[in-house]
Amino acid sequence: MAKNSKGIETAEIIADKCIACQICIAECPVGAIELSPEGTARVLPEVCIGCGECAEVCPVEAVAFDKAGRKKFKKAEKPGPRIPVPGRVVAVYIEHNGQKAADVSWELLGKGRELADKLQARLAALVPGSEINGLYSRVQNIGCDEFHVLEHKSLYRYVSSLYGHALSAMVRRVEPEILLLGATSQGRDLAGVVATHLKTGLTADCTGLDIEEDSGLMLMTRPTFGGNIMATIFCENHRPQMATVRPKVFPMPVFSERECKVIRHDWSPPDDARIPELIDFIEDTTRAGVDITQYPVLIVAGKGACSPDSFPMLEELAGLLGGTVACSRPVVEAGIMPYERQVGQTGKTVAPRLYIGVGVSGAVQHRVAIQGAERILAVNTDPNAPIFQVADAGIVGDYTQVLPELISRIKERKKSRHD
Amino acid sequence: MHIVCCLKQVPDTADVKIDSQTNTLIREGVESIMNPYDLVAVETAVRLKEKHECLISAVCMGPAQAESILRQALSLGVDKGILLSDRAFAGADTLATSYTLAQAVSMLDRQHQVDLIICGKQAIDGDTAQTGPGLATRLGFALLTYITGLESFKPSQRKIIVRRKVEEGQEVLEVNLPALITVELDLARPRRASLPGLMKSLRRKIEVWDKNAIEADAEQLGIKGSPTWVRRIGVPSPRAGGPTFNAAEGLQDAVDRSLDILFQDFFTADEPGVAEGEEHGKKFQGN
Ligand SMILES: Cc1cc2nc3c(=O)[nH]c(=O)nc-3n(C[C@H](O)[C@H](O)[C@H](O)COP(=O)(O)OP(=O)(O)OC[C@H]3O[C@@H](n4cnc5c(N)ncnc54)[C@H](O)[C@@H]3O)c2cc1C
Numbered sequence: 001m002a003k004n005s006k007g008i009e010t011a012e013i014i015a016d017k018c019i020a021c022q023i024c025i026a027e028c029p030v031g032a033i034e035l036s037p038e039g040t041a042r043v044l045p046e047v048c049i050g051c052g053e054c055a056e057v058c059p060v061e062a063v064a065f066d067k068a069g070r071k072k073f074k075k076a077e078k079p080g081p082r083i084p085v086p087g088r089v090v091a092v093y094i095e096h097n098g099q100k101a102a103d104v105s106w107e108l109l110g111k112g113r114e115l116a117d118k119l120q121a122r123l124a125a126l127v128p129g130s131e132i133n134g135l136y137s138r139v140q141n142i143g144c145d146e147f148h149v150l151e152h153k154s155l156y157r158y159v160s161s162l163y164g165h166a167l168s169a170m171v172r173r174v175e176p177e178i179l180l181l182g183a184t185s186q187g188r189d190l191a192g193v194v195a196t197h198l199k200t201g202l203t204a205d206c207t208g209l210d211i212e213e214d215s216g217l218m219l220m221t222r223p224t225f226g227g228n229i230m231a232t233i234f235c236e237n238h239r240p241q242m243a244t245v246r247p248k249v250f251p252m253p254v255f256s257e258r259e260c261k262v263i264r265h266d267w268s269p270p271d272d273a274r275i276p277e278l279i280d281f282i283e284d285t286t287r288a289g290v291d292i293t294q295y296p297v298l299i300v301a302g303k304g305a306c307s308p309d310s311f312p313m314l315e316e317l318a319g320l321l322g323g324t325v326a327c328s329r330p331v332v333e334a335g336i337m338p339y340e341r342q343v344g345q346t347g348k349t350v351a352p353r354l355y356i357g358v359g360v361s362g363a364v365q366h367r368v369a370i371q372g373a374e375r376i377l378a379v380n381t382d383p384n385a386p387i388f389q390v391a392d393a394g395i396v397g398d399y400t401q402v403l404p405e406l407i408s409r410i411k412e413r414k415k416s417r418h419d
Numbered sequence: 420m421h422i423v424c425c426l427k428q429v430p431d432t433a434d435v436k437i438d439s440q441t442n443t444l445i446r447e448g449v450e451s452i453m454n455p456y457d458l459v460a461v462e463t464a465v466r467l468k469e470k471h472e473c474l475i476s477a478v479c480m481g482p483a484q485a486e487s488i489l490r491q492a493l494s495l496g497v498d499k500g501i502l503l504s505d506r507a508f509a510g511a512d513t514l515a516t517s518y519t520l521a522q523a524v525s526m527l528d529r530q531h532q533v534d535l536i537i538c539g540k541q542a543i544d545g546d547t548a549q550t551g552p553g554l555a556t557r558l559g560f561a562l563l564t565y566i567t568g569l570e571s572f573k574p575s576q577r578k579i580i581v582r583r584k585v586e587e588g589q590e591v592l593e594v595n596l597p598a599l600i601t602v603e604l605d606l607a608r609p610r611r612a613s614l615p616g617l618m619k620s621l622r623r624k625i626e627v628w629d630k631n632a633i634e635a636d637a638e639q640l641g642i643k644g645s646p647t648w649v650r651r652i653g654v655p656s657p658r659a660g661g662p663t664f665n666a667a668e669g670l671q672d673a674v675d676r677s678l679d680i681l682f683q684d685f686f687t688a689d690e691p692g693v694a695e696g697e698e699h700g701k702k703f704q705g706n
Contacts, residue, residue, distance in 0.1 A: 019652065020430075021649060022641075023510045025509040025510065026507075026509040026642035026643070027510075027642065031506055035482040035484075039449075039451055059649040059651055059652050160552065160555075160562040160564070164556065184586065185585055185586060186586075188549070188552075189548075191552075192549035192553050192556070193555075193556045195513075195514065195553070201647035202513060203647055204545075204548065204549060205546060219650060224544070224546075225430075229652055229654065230652070231651075231652050232650045232651045233647050233649055234650050235647045235648070237646065274559075274560070274561035275561075275594075276561060276593065276594035277592065277593045277594070278592055279580070279593050280591035282588050282589040283587060283588040284587060284588040284589065346546070371658060375681050376658075377677055378663075383663065383665070389660045390658040391660055391663070392661040393663070393677040394660075394663035394677070395665075396663055396664070397665070397670065401670060402666055405670050405674045409675060410678065
């Protein structure tokens with residue numbers, strides 16, 4: 001360990017491990033850490049007082065510091081964790097169209113039930129909208145203890161400011177410890193507005209949620225750095241602890257019957273709300289109702305199969321298995337398939353029964369979104385392609401030869417089964 | 420008309436790799452760039468300036484070296500670059516970031532009333548897409564996310580008409596200014612800087628504002644103002660892989676053995692998934 005000219009053992013940043021979260025910079029009591037032009041933290045040895053605070057707070061152990069030589073200093077008092085109150089609530093925002101809740105809301109009710117049980121808390125559904133009769137006919141089957149309804153005619157379509165205001169009002173009344181929203185385009189928009197109104201923490205696009213045993217805090221895991229790293233985040237002193245989760249990350253739950261109270265809330269929109277006027281709606285016809293997350297089988301074309309000529313073959317395979325064709329990002333970028341077909345961190349998370357990757361290398365940003373697939377088959381010419389590490393079976397070979405064989409063998413198997 | 424673009428400097432995450440042996444980031448050769456969505460925000464603003472009289476300011480919160488992206492913005496036609504840089508801003512999550520930006524925009528607003536804020540839909544390093552909604556909420560601006568088109572801009576009526584991508588299609592919305600829009604990549608293809616533009620940008624001064632310059636409450640800044648903390652960092656847990664078969668050593672055998680593994684119980688009696696899929700039966704149409 002290096003000493004500075006005052007003989008103090010100073011801390012050192014291990015640049016390779018540093019993720020530039022800047023927590024040490026903020027926590028250093030003497031301002032001895034700065035961001036280097038390479039984008040990692042670095043310690044100014046002559047300013048460092050050797051307190052080791054940076055080593056304590058670093059989430060990735062990127063600070064080399066010899067604790068033996070630690071110099072004491074008086075730390076500013078931090079507020080202690082909020083003591084959890086009995087009778088807590090875990091809340092889920094229900095995204096809906098008046099008749100039906102979005103699948104992701106169901107998935108979150110399943111996860112919410114699990115979290116609520118761990119906390120011995122009640123599970124509450126928060127449902128703002130205009131006419132939502134269609135939704136609460138069967139509230140005893142949704143795993144909830146409470147079903148909170150806020151009905152107002154101004155909520156007939158989604159407007160950020162109105163929904164943000166309404167949901168914030170519900171949260172202020174229900175006071176949940178935790179609030180979960182689907183990371184759909186609506187949910188992401190709404191979550192940002194509500195977290196700002198409530199001045200609380202929000203973790204986006206979580207892939208894992210759990211309760212930490214001794215603290216009772218929610219631990220939220222999300223990919224960061226383009227999916228290369230999983231960060232586990234917590235929100236200690238602000239409530240509710242908010243998280244968004246993308247569709248298909250959690251499985252569809254099955255609920256047994258449960259007594260559920262319907263609670264209605266009054267609300268009126270704020271006078272100064274800025275409401276954009278909807279002057280037209282252009283339905284997306286290219287999409288024609290295709291939602292790749294709904295198919296049990298996905299044939300996923302990668303850059304290695306990124307040619308319009310390959311599509312008849314991919315489609316035949318998809319048709320044979322009752323699936324549809326999806327793709328990796330380069331295929332979208334090449335303009336060969338629409339964005340809605342993209343699997344991956346910036347596309348869709350999928351959990352089909354069978355995923356067949358054709359000429360997909362399996363970059364992390366792609367892999368994170370196929371973790372939930374029941375079975376994975378990879379076809380790739382490169383035996384070292386990372387996709388093989390996650391595939392249940394892999395075929396090393398050129399897809400133009402492998403696919404026709406695959407198609408004919410599957411046909412044969414289907415035929416022999418029917419005979 | 421005063422337009423403010425919010426820019427972020429990000430590592431080019433396409434280049435970030437993990438050393439699987441040591442579980443550390445390989446930073447070599449990873450460049451810092453302007454967030455690609457923010458580049459579209461700049462392009463959008465510059466196109467408006469070509470048709471209407473506008474002043475464009477760009478703000479960026481970041482360390483001293485983030486100045487480079489503001490200079491890039493100047494070279495593309497932005498009039499004024501402001502770097503929000505202060506040790507107190509470090510470690511900010513989205514709540515603290517939107518606070519810092521809101522303070523900065525308020526200061527700009529005092530100099531020249533702000534009509535429109537343009538943010539990228541999200542930053543490619545964090546992908547959270549929350550700074551825009553947070554900023555609009557703090558300032559009380561109309562919020563329009565996922566904008567794919569600017570249909571018309573009516574400065575005299577203080578109105579803007581935009582196209583917004585939602586799950587089922589595109590909304591065409593008219594809204595009164597001031598508004599904040601967050602833009603998608605397909606809104607506009609960013610131009611390259613012209614040589615004179617580049618030369619001029621080098622001579623321009625970038626203002627650096629610290630926490631006093633934006634009259635910030637220190638409690639709401641940086642790590643102090645951030646409710647969320649990182650507990651730990653890990654690498655994505657891998658799924659256990661199965662065997663691979665080489666087609667060169669027998670194509671039919673490779674296919675058969677793969678199918679045996681995959682379809683052990685797939686073609687069973689009820690085939691719930693398969694039947695459902697056939698019912699969907701929609702073919703891919705291309706675009
Ligand atoms: C922030 C961020 C977000 C991203 N989000 C996504 C995302 O949502 N989705 C996504 O997919 N990517 C995403 N990416 C991109 C990702 O990093 C990869 O670049 C991308 O997934 C690679 O796609 P690919 O596997 O199709 O192409 P490549 O990596 O180029 O792989 C092509 C593969 O095809 C094989 N091949 C070539 N010819 C043949 C043949 N004849 N027969 C069989 N195999 C063949 C090659 O061996 C190779 O393995 C993202 C990147 C970043 C930085």
